[in-house]
Amino acid sequence: MPRKTLLVAMDPATPDRQAIRRAAESLRRGGLVAFPTETVYGLGADALNPEAVRTIFVAKGRPLDNPIIVHVAGPQDLAVLTADVPPEATLLMKRFWPGPLTLIFKRSAGVPDAVTGGGDTVAVRMPRNAIALALVRALGRPIAAPSANLSGRPSPTTAGHVLADLGGRIDIILDGGPVEVGLESTVLDLSQHPPVILRPGAVTAADLKPFIGRVAAAAEPALRRRSPGTRYRHYSPRARVTLVAGGDQEAAARLATSHAGKGRKVALLTHGPCPLQGSADLIVRAMPRDLKAYARRMFAVMRELDELGVDEMIIEGVAERGLGVAVMDRLRRAASR
Ligand code: TXA
Ligand code: MG
Numbered sequence: 001m002p003r004k005t006l007l008v009a010m011d012p013a014t015p016d017r018q019a020i021r022r023a024a025e026s027l028r029r030g031g032l033v034a035f036p037t038e039t040v041y042g043l044g045a046d047a048l049n050p051e052a053v054r055t056i057f058v059a060k061g062r063p064l065d066n067p068i069i070v071h072v073a074g075p076q077d078l079a080v081l082t083a084d085v086p087p088e089a090t091l092l093m094k095r096f097w098p099g100p101l102t103l104i105f106k107r108s109a110g111v112p113d114a115v116t117g118g119g120d121t122v123a124v125r126m127p128r129n130a131i132a133l134a135l136v137r138a139l140g141r142p143i144a145a146p147s148a149n150l151s152g153r154p155s156p157t158t159a160g161h162v163l164a165d166l167g168g169r170i171d172i173i174l175d176g177g178p179v180e181v182g183l184e185s186t187v188l189d190l191s192q193h194p195p196v197i198l199r200p201g202a203v204t205a206a207d208l209k210p211f212i213g214r215v216a217a218a219a220e221p222a223l224r225r226r227s228p229g230t231r232y233r234h235y236s237p238r239a240r241v242t243l244v245a246g247g248d249q250e251a252a253a254r255l256a257t258s259h260a261g262k263g264r265k266v267a268l269l270t271h272g273p274c275p276l277q278g279s280a281d282l283i284v285r286a287m288p289r290d291l292k293a294y295a296r297r298m299f300a301v302m303r304e305l306d307e308l309g310v311d312e313m314i315i316e317g318v319a320e321r322g323l324g325v326a327v328m329d330r331l332r333r334a335a336s337r
Contacts, residue, residue, distance in 0.1 A: 003032075005167045007159065012036065012176035015134040019174070024138035026171050027052070032059055034148040034162045035135055036176035037127035039100045039185050039201070040155040040299070041162050042071065042145030043170065044135070048080065050112035053144050057114070059169040061151040067117035068144045069102050069185070070124045073136040081122050081142060082108055086190055088212045095211060098128035100185040101203040115144050125185055131176045147184060148173075152236055154299040154334070157182050161303060182296035183326050188215075200326040202295070217325075237302040239267070239310045241335040246317040249274055256282060256314045264311040269301065271316060283310065291323045298327065302334065 008023070010016045023033045030052040033044045043060065045052040047070045057064055070081060075093045078085060082105035089103050107122040116122050124142075127133065136143050147155040150165040159175035166173075186201030186208075194214040197205060205215045244252045253276045256268040260282040268276060271287040271294065278284040285301060288294045305313060315331055318324045 002168050003171055005163065005170055006172045007163060007175055008172060009159075009175040010131065012129060012131055015131045015176075017134075020131070020134045020138050023135055023172050023174060024140075027135075027139050027143065030055070031172070032056065032170040033135070033172045033174065034156075034159070034166065034170055035129075035132050035145075035174040036159070036179055037071070037129045037132045037145075038098075038180040039127070039183060040157055040179055040181075041148040041159065041173075042127075042132070042143075043148035043162075043166065044071070044143040044145040046139065047071075047115055047142040047144035048110065048112065050114045053112055053114040056144065056146065059166055060146065060149070062146065063151070064114075065117045066146075067119060067121075067123060068115050068146050069187075070111075070115060070122060071132060071136055071143045071145050072124055072126050073133050074126055077136070077142055078105070078124065080108065081111055081124060082106055088195070089190055091211045092188070092208070093126070096203055096207075097126040098133065099126070099203065100128070100181055100183075100201050101125060102185045102187045102199075104187070104189040104191060104198075106191065121189075121191065123187060129176065129180075131174055135174070154237060154302045155184055157296070157299050161300070164303075178300075179296070181292075182298060182300075183323075183330060186326070189218075192216075200329050202323060202326065204322055204325060206322070236334050237310075237313060238306045239313045240337075241313045241315060241331075243315050243317050243331050243335040246319055247272065249316060252314050252316050256312075259312045259314070265309055266312045266314065267305045267308075267310045269313060269315045271318065283308065287316075291318065291327065294318060295323055295327055298330065 084106040102125040104121045148162045156162045157179045186203040187199040189196045196216045196218045260266040267283040269285045
């Protein structure tokens with residue numbers, strides 16, 4: 001059913017109390033509220049209201065078996081979600097919360113199946129954004145929130161992206177400006193030994209190691225079982241994406257020129273010296289060399305190029321170290337068909 005979507009701008013440093021109260025009221029009535037987190041914008045519903053959580057799937061066009069991350073205002077909120085907090089989780093929460101680290105726990109019976117995808121675990125994180133935290137506190141219950149994009153589209157890093165995808169489908173968008181990180185949180189499964197990173201993010205394997213020892217990156221088949229979200233084509237622009245090796249701007253340029261010559265509208269995204277000039281059918285985008293800046297821009301650039309009607313994106317890969325692991329993960333997904 002179409003809804004009237006209210007867009008409310010606020011300063012993320014000092015969230016407007018009255019607007020937060022109204023948004024929490026909407027959630028309490030089963031409404032859908034999009035809000036900024038430090039990673040990407042989330043589409044929130046009361047996590048303990050199964051009806052409300054089900055409407056998230058409808059609004060996004062999300063497959064029903066894909067579980068949703070629950071957002072809390074601190075470890076104290078875990079009590080309604082899980083009875084089993086392992087000692088390593090306590091250490092990790094102390095070090096990385098609030099922040100872009102999602103932890104998987106054994107679920108309690110009170111967590112709706114809609115949140116867990118019917119599985120026996122629940123994913124939880126405490127976001128590092130004052131608007132998100134104020135909203136969870138005002139509701140007084142955890143908020144279930146996937147990224148606030150239509151299923152299959154790149155995650156939203158501005159309120160404008162949310163409006164473009166979900167306008168008319170949700171009740172409120174809290175606009176706190178562009179996000180800080182630009183990539184979704186690291187998802188860590190502590191129920192396996194060694195613990196497994198189901199989705200790489202800004203908290204890296206090297207960051208986690210001092211706290212939990214060896215960390216594994218999930219091999220594809222295991223990943224598919226444990227994290228249903230990774231089964232679907234994800235983080236994808238409409239254009240076809242080809243990923244070329246980092247540092248080889250020449251190869252990237254050759255590929256771009258050959259596609260553009262075939263009457264396709266092409267975009268070339270490099271982060272090194274680019275040997276090409278743009279033209280009517282070739283858009284050249286210089287991406288930031290700094291990985292943090294790259295991550296922050298990546299999804300927005302994909303959306304911009306889609307809007308320009310680009311058919312092909314040729315993207316130069318980045319070095320797979322630190323945040324580069326997460327960047328490459330998203331680029332590979334965008335390139336997969
Ligand atoms: O940064 C983020 O994590 C953002 C913001 C809004 O917090 N949220 C986000 O949610 O990216 P979503 O739904 O787009 O991605 C959640 C990922 C999916 O791949 C999903 O399958 C996985 O986490 N996930 C959720 N619950 C899980 C569970 N219980 N077990 C395994 N994987 C789970
Ligand atoms: Mg998502």
